[in-house]
Structures are given as structure tokens and as C-alpha cells.
Amino acid sequence: MTNNTPTADYLCPLCNETLLLTGKTYRCSNNHCFDEAKEGYVNLLPVQHKHSKSPGDNADMVNARRSFLDNGYYQPLIDKLKSLYQEFANTNLAIFDAGCGEGFYTHQYKTDNNQVYGIDISKSAVKIAAKRYKNCHFSVGTLSHLPFADNSIGWINSIYAPILENEFTRVLKADSYLLTVTPAEKHLIELKSLIYIDAKEHDTAKNPIENLTLINEEKLNYTMEFNNSNDILNLLSMTPFAFKASAEVIEELKSKQSFSCQADFLIRLYEKSP
């Protein structure tokens, strides 16, 4: 990323000093160096923060999600997220997409006036995010140790990703916002019903955030109509219950010419007090 300067400078994941970009290398005052990859992202995940060799979503899941999202099934969600951002955010401040996956939501927020950051622990995801969306800053990193200074971010998105309240609160500026999207009761219930005999609805009672103020909560429910089995299989591959699907269920999905399934999202917006 050479054509725009970050306004929320990255911090070194080893010593927390500011990283400055010179050429294609980010360097801190203690001379820890992180090279920009050819796709344009930087890997800020040191081995000591890694709990497995390839943490996060693997390439198959990432590619399935990209194909599915590219086909527009979640467009109503994007429209809703963008309208909340326009309504509440100070759109000049830095935005951070936490657990950004392949950058599908991340890039929707980019304007001429802001800097947009996406972090994910999955290198496969960050690689294709950075390759496609050149106008955003992508890095491999962990949400439990964010490479941002305190009070440096104006808007955080957490879409179907782990919510690390303490870190999110630390990096948010006062009067700024955290938006979370989690499954509402009937999310993908028809797909789940093919896999589980007694498919359970999602439990939405628990509010995972305690130290920010919930200022807006709404559900978005609509039915997705599928007319090809590839999209259904891609959707299945994106879900945590994919590994529970038997060979028979996969065959059944492959043979489906049409399928209706609910998308049901719970969208919560929190504000950090002054």
C-alpha cells in the first residue's frame, strides 16, 4: 500500500512502538521489520501470537465465502450496514474491520476521505483481500492483540467474527462506534434442518459487550432463493456446521435445483462514552 498514508499507524506487534513504512518495509524504532507482501498486505502476526500453523479460516472456506458473497445474497445486509455508517459515523476517521475475511465488507466503507483497515488471522483470507481491494490496508494479525494505538479508530465492524471487547474498546476513540453482526434466531435454519434432526434456533439473548453503550439494535430477515447447487454448497462451506454434514446431505444439496433459506441477522451498534 503505497498511495495513501495510514492515519491509524500500525504498532509493532513485538514492542508496541509505531511502525513506519519506508519503501515496502514497516519498521519500528527497535528495528523490528515487517515486509509488505506482493499482494500489498503486511503480516503482523508473530509466531508467539499464533496458536496453530495456519490459524483462522482455510483457503477452501475463504474461496467459498468469496464466491457466495460475490453473488449478492447478502446485499441487503451491506445496504443496512452502509446506511448505519452514514447515519452515525464521523466518516473521516479510520475504520477497522475486525476478522475481515476476504475483505468483502471492508472495502464497502472506503471513501476518498478515510482510511480503512482489515485484520484477519487467516493468511489465505488476507491475501485475496489485499489482492482485490488495493485501496484498503490489510494485515494478518490477531484480534486479541491489535496493532493500533489507544483511541485511534472511529468505527469497528465485527461481522460474524470473534468479539474481543477489551481490545476493541481500547482502540476506539471516545464517541466512536462498534458495529456487530451476529446470527439472529432463524439464520440459515432451513440449511441447518437438513443437517440436524432438531435444528436449534440461535440464542440471541446474550449481549457480549459490557463496557460500551448499546445505541441501536435491529434484525434483518429475508429469504434467499437459490437456483444452483454451487451457491448452496458454498454457503454450507462458510458455516460452522459444515463439518457435520454427512455425505448424503452433500449429495442431496448437489442435486437441488432450487432451495429457499432465511438470512436472519442481528445488528447491534455500540458507542464508546466520551
Ligand SMILES: C[S@@+](CC[C@H](N)C(=O)[O-])C[C@H]1O[C@@H](n2cnc3c(N)ncnc32)[C@H](O)[C@@H]1O
Ligand atoms: C465467519 S468469518 C467472517 C469473515 C468476514 N467478517 C465476513 O463476514 O465475511 C470469521 C473470520 O474471523 C477470523 N478470525 C477468527 N479468529 C480470529 C482472531 N483471533 N483474530 C483475527 N481473526 C480471526 C477467521 O479467520 C475468519 O476469517
Ligand SMILES: [Zn+2]
Ligand atoms: Zn518493535
